[in-house]
Amino acid sequence: MSAYLSTPVLGWGRTDDPFATAMRTGRGPLWLRTEDGRHRIPLHVERWCAEPDSADSTLVNRALWRGLPTLDIGCGPGRLVTALQRHGLPALGVDVTPAAVTRTIGLGGSALCRSVFDRLPGEGRWATGLLADGNLGIGGDPSALLCRVAQLLAPGGRLLVEVEPAEVDERLTVRLEDGAGRLGPTFPWARLGKSATIRIAETAGFTAAGGWHSDGRDFLELVLPHARN
Numbered sequence: 001m002s003a004y005l006s007t008p009v010l011g012w013g014r015t016d017d018p019f020a021t022a023m024r025t026g027r028g029p030l031w032l033r034t035e036d037g038r039h040r041i042p043l044h045v046e047r048w049c050a051e052p053d054s055a056d057s058t059l060v061n062r063a064l065w066r067g068l069p070t071l072d073i074g075c076g077p078g079r080l081v082t083a084l085q086r087h088g089l090p091a092l093g094v095d096v097t098p099a100a101v102t103r104t105i106g107l108g109g110s111a112l113c114r115s116v117f118d119r120l121p122g123e124g125r126w127a128t129g130l131l132a133d134g135n136l137g138i139g140g141d142p143s144a145l146l147c148r149v150a151q152l153l154a155p156g157g158r159l160l161v162e163v164e165p166a167e168v169d170e171r172l173t174v175r176l177e178d179g180a181g182r183l184g185p186t187f188p189w190a191r192l193g194k195s196a197t198i199r200i201a202e203t204a205g206f207t208a209a210g211g212w213h214s215d216g217r218d219f220l221e222l223v224l225p226h227a228r229n
C-alpha cells in the first residue's frame with residue numbers, strides 16, 4: 001500500500017523536524033520538551049524502530065486473540081501493525097509523519113499518511129484499535145481523540161490503550177527536541193494515567209474491561225457497547 005499524504009498536524013507530520021529525522025535514521029535521542037522548558041519527556045525512538053519487545057507483545061497478542069481487523073493509530077515506524085500483519089491479521093497503521101509511514105511500508109506493513117481525525121477507510125468497522133506509546137496525547141485533547149476512536153470502531157469494538165504509569169491528567173504544550181538541542185514548533189499534547197483515562201473514556205462511550213502491566217508499562221482495554229447509543 002502506498003503512502004497517502006494528508007494535511008500535517010501541529011508539531012508532527014513535517015518532513016524537516018526532529019521526529020522526521022529520527023524516523024529516517026531510527027535513532028534518538030528525542031524528547032517532548034514542555035513549553036516552559038522545565039520537563040523533557042523521552043521518546044523511545046530506538047525501541048519504536050526495533051522489533052516488538054515483551055510489553056509490545058502483550059498488546060499484539062491481545063489483538064491477535066481477537067483475530068479481527070485492527071487499526072494502529074499513530075503507528076510511528078510500524079512495529080506493531082507489521083507484527084499483526086505478519087501473523088495474518090488484517091491491520092492498518094495511520095500516522096501523520098511521512099517518514100514514519102515510509103518506514104512502516106519498508107517493513108512490509110500497511111499504513112496511510114493521514115491524521116486520525118481525517119477520513120479513514122473502514123470508519124465504524126474496525127474491531128480493535130491500538131493507541132500505544134503515549135498516543136493518548138495526540139491532539140492534546142484526549143476526550144476528542146477518544147470520541148473520534150469510538151467513531152472509527154465497530155459496535156462492541158475494543159481499544160487497547162497505553163496509559164502513563166503514574167496517575168497524571170495533564171494537558172501540555174510541547175516541542176520536539178533532538179540531541180543537538182534543535183526544537184520543532186509547539187503543539188498540544190496530553191498525558192493520562194489509568195483513572196483519568198477511564199473517566200474520559202466513559203464520556204466517549206467506552207467501558208473499562210480490564211488492564212495489565214508489563215515491563216513498567218501500563219495498558220487498558222476499553223470496550224464499546226454492541227449497539228450504538
Ligand SMILES: C[S@@+](CC[C@H](N)C(=O)[O-])C[C@H]1O[C@@H](n2cnc3c(N)ncnc32)[C@H](O)[C@@H]1O
Pocket residue numbers: 009012013043048049073074075076077078079080094095096097100114115116117132133134135138139
Ligand atoms: C509518541 S509517538 C508514538 C509512536 C508509535 N506508536 C511507534 O510505535 O513508534 C506519536 C505518533 O503519533 C503520530 N501522530 C501525531 N498526531 C497524529 C494524528 N493526528 N494522527 C495520526 N498520527 C499522529 C506521530 O507522527 C507519531 O508517530
